[in-house]
Amino acid sequence: MKWRIESKLNGILVLVAVIPVWEFISRAELVNPLFFPPMSKILQSFFLLVLSGDLPYQILLSLKRAAAGYLLAALVFIPLGVVMGLYPWVYRLLEVVIEMARPIPPPAIVPVAMLFFGLGDEMKIFVIFFSCAWPILLNTYDGVRNIDRLLIYTARTFGLSRRRMITRVVVPAASPQIMTGLRVSLAIMLILVVISEMVGSTDGIGYFILDAQRRFKVDQMYAGMLSLAIVGYALNQLFFLSYHRLLAWHKGLIGVGPT
């Protein structure tokens, strides 16, 4: 435990040390300061942009799109994965279509989405929905397929109805793997919202960063990236928090125990 704390401290010290080193490199013009503005300037424009509400506004816009696509994907593909896991014939029907669509790299879908939905919110939501679909669907399917047979037999012996069996046994038993899919998709969601805003948008944090670069407001570009890093970190932490809350029972079950 003591070592852990020291190790964290070490790391944070390095993180803090990066700031003056960066500042020095930029001020001494070791790297073209046009591309590499001093850290103080970046932090200054970061705080200015946050206080003016500009950056929070762009991030909120992006997060709204991201959340819509992500939740929609979860809403559609978790049930589909459960059904596919429970009924092999459904899986066999859809297998080829899924295997054909899955290797499409998500950015390749952006032009199609632009064609159908224009440059609005729907386009980004669709892109995120599409690319988050596969990890969620395949992990849910895998999770359901790998449920201990004993659980199902026990539920059957106790005469649980189909519906209760799904809500009480199947979904909880598969939930660790469903969560894995959701976690993978969370990272993908953030990437895709930025991509879709860079390629076809007039607002959002992805557009903000690329636009700042094109207007040579380089300090603002770095400020935008800083805010993205913070958002990404916060989302991850939030996910872990809810993960541990939701799956506390599971941890107790496998004997690691939340201590």
Place this chain on the structure above:
Amino acid sequence: MKLFGRINLAGLATFCIFLLLWEGFARASPLLQLYFPPVSRILLSLCQLIFSWELVGHIVATLGRFLRGYLLATLLAVTLGIVLGYFKLAYSLSESLIEFLRPMPSVAIIPVAILFLGIGDAMMVAVTVYACAWPILINTIAGVKNIDRTLINTARTFGLGRWKALRKIVLPAASPYIVTGLRVSLAIALILVTTSEMIVGVSGLGFFILDEERSLRTDNMYAGIFLVALLGYGLNRLFLVLEKRAMAWHRRMTAGEQI
């Protein structure tokens, strides 16, 4: 996964019905045809594009960037990962930096790369390296950290030098983890290559798809998407074949343990 293992007739039938519906609807409605050209026409333009050699240059460009970025990322991330996994001090120093940079969606680095490297191949390769390096790095660190202490101690007892222990013990023992990282990065590399091609727009399949969409040659656009998907699928297959060959010793070992 087992698309060609045993033929899934029901799945193929669904896929064909899907294609027929697409064809039928597209032919029936001229408005839809603009967005959704009939499948037959897409295939036709795919053949035309390939035989006119128009696409070959784009495919070669994309593949070249992919390979350079992916291989360079592997080299860098595995080396760094071993160092960070092996030396506690190095890890504790860099941990916070890694934790801070990792959640930032990797595409956000594209504007920075444009600033420093212009809009050529170097920029696209650099972006790919940056994005691919994370999963490989994290997995390599985990792999090295999780090596059975007995292995290392045995190596030491037998008087293996640092370099030899690294080559004969550390690298093989961590390789299952490293392979996992490599596999995740494979998809990421393709995402980053196509995205940067879309944004800087010089050549490559990503550029081609977006360009055809903007000129409303939708049949060409879908042909491009099909090719990117094929590329992703093919690369994944190739990876699995190579993995099977390279990791055969590992599978034998784990199976032996079970018996």
